[in-house]
Amino acid sequence: MTVDQYFEELSAGLDRLDATAREDIVSYYREYAQEAGLSSYEQLREHFGTPRALCDSLCAELSGTAPLPESGADPGQKIPAAVRSILVMLSGQKRDAGTDPRPGECEMALDAFTGIDLSVITPDVVLQEGDAFAVRYRLPEGERLERAEVVDGVFHFRTAKTRTVLFSLGGGEVILTVPRGTRLQQAEFQVISGDLRLSGLFCGKTVASTVSGDITLCGGTPGQLSARTTSGNLLLREVIASSVHFGTVSGDVRLEDCRAPIADFSSTSGDLSLSGMVCEYCTVETIAGDVEIEGSLGAVKVSATSGDCTLSGSLSGRGGITTVAGDIRVHFAGVGVEAASSLGDITVDGCHCGKTVSRPGKVPLALHSTTGDITVTTG
Amino acid sequence: MGFQIGGAILDFVVLSILNNRDAYGYQLTQEVRSILDVSETALYPALRRMQKNGLLDTYDVPYQGRNRRYYRLTDSGRQSLADYTDQWRVFRQSMDHLLKEETKDDC
Numbered sequence: 001m002t003v004d005q006y007f008e009e010l011s012a013g014l015d016r017l018d019a020t021a022r023e024d025i026v027s028y029y030r031e032y033a034q035e036a037g038l039s040s041y042e043q044l045r046e047h048f049g050t051p052r053a054l055c056d057s058l059c060a061e062l063s064g065t066a067p068l069p070e071s072g073a074d075p076g077q078k079i080p081a082a083v084r085s086i087l088v089m090l091s092g093q094k095r096d097a098g099t100d101p102r103p104g105e106c107e108m109a110l111d112a113f114t115g116i117d118l119s120v121i122t123p124d125v126v127l128q129e130g131d132a133f134a135v136r137y138r139l140p141e142g143e144r145l146e147r148a149e150v151v152d153g154v155f156h157f158r159t160a161k162t163r164t165v166l167f168s169l170g171g172g173e174v175i176l177t178v179p180r181g182t183r184l185q186q187a188e189f190q191v192i193s194g195d196l197r198l199s200g201l202f203c204g205k206t207v208a209s210t211v212s213g214d215i216t217l218c219g220g221t222p223g224q225l226s227a228r229t230t231s232g233n234l235l236l237r238e239v240i241a242s243s244v245h246f247g248t249v250s251g252d253v254r255l256e257d258c259r260a261p262i263a264d265f266s267s268t269s270g271d272l273s274l275s276g277m278v279c280e281y282c283t284v285e286t287i288a289g290d291v292e293i294e295g296s297l298g299a300v301k302v303s304a305t306s307g308d309c310t311l312s313g314s315l316s317g318r319g320g321i322t323t324v325a326g327d328i329r330v331h332f333a334g335v336g337v338e339a340a341s342s343l344g345d346i347t348v349d350g351c352h353c354g355k356t357v358s359r360p361g362k363v364p365l366a367l368h369s370t371t372g373d374i375t376v377t378t379g
Numbered sequence: 380m381g382f383q384i385g386g387a388i389l390d391f392v393v394l395s396i397l398n399n400r401d402a403y404g405y406q407l408t409q410e411v412r413s414i415l416d417v418s419e420t421a422l423y424p425a426l427r428r429m430q431k432n433g434l435l436d437t438y439d440v441p442y443q444g445r446n447r448r449y450y451r452l453t454d455s456g457r458q459s460l461a462d463y464t465d466q467w468r469v470f471r472q473s474m475d476h477l478l479k480e481e482t483k484d485d486c
Contacts, residue, residue, distance in 0.1 A: 061424030
């Protein structure tokens, strides 16, 4: 493998960007490699990561959907913990010392609404049930309120960055309260670094996105649920949705005791764990994430590159799992198995079956791996 | 959400370095990495963003049969550096004050 091959792969992976941006990136890293004396594919990979990893990181950074770049080392290394604690103390002192309310702080009652359009940068966002429609918010330094009003039955809440703050203390929160049993038609939440927590949401269509914040839904029926994060995690507990569509780069996805007729998930490196899942049609695509699914499933289709896949519970429709290097472990009673692994071992109900196996059954399950092992139990 | 160091610290460091002299990508990365714990790939997106925001511009200088791309501050970049420097001074004074109080407590 040569230096040119590295940059060819890098350029090919950047096809989402226009030609000028692509050339600029390749030329920058080529120049960097020459200055640093990196003269082989391996050296480049050691310094920059694989071309694919560099592409993903660059695309996320350049599209403004990634947090501050981190190295593999402890991010707190250059800022001692003691100093960080002092900074937190300082911010606390600032808040407690004044008698006037902070300019970014407010609580207000709202007219009834059936739609939410919320977009903030740093604060955590909470949707909770209460007695009346209301919002309470506290914004951090460097972020101001642009809009907070109900128009045509939709609550609009939007903040904007006022200036770049050198030492961001993060923080801030927006707490939105709706009366118990409120049925929303549509709710859209966009948060950059804050967490988003929705409980008891009753909605026709819910769209949620964060960059580094976590998204948590506890209980409720969010309707058609679509959620996306870059590095934030997704957690759903006891949620009943008409469909779920999740995407993440490095965040983990966990669903506990959820129901959705249709569910699809995609991740680059985030793990996926579904337990107690009831789903008629479930699809999962991941590159390096591990996949664990347990529940009552109709049709299921899983595709992983290096992640391991473990599925169990009951399967009533067609099943298909494909991996390149990941192992496949499946426990479904009474399924028929068509399995093949080019370099891995296949074991069905404790018997070693070589590289391919075909056992007919009422419910067909196709398992393919290039180098991973495949283990199936049907009893 | 815990305490976070804002991404602006990277901008502040880059602007400060370029305020002393123009620099090319590799050179700039080495100087930044002597102060901040960032990966070797972290700087390019920051430079692109700062360039897009008008804080930096570039020029090429021939070097050993190829070009070196140098980054330099624009007027907006100098203004932004002045703003960061003000914030830094206020922060440093607060820290000095706090640390002085801590020293008194220790005595």
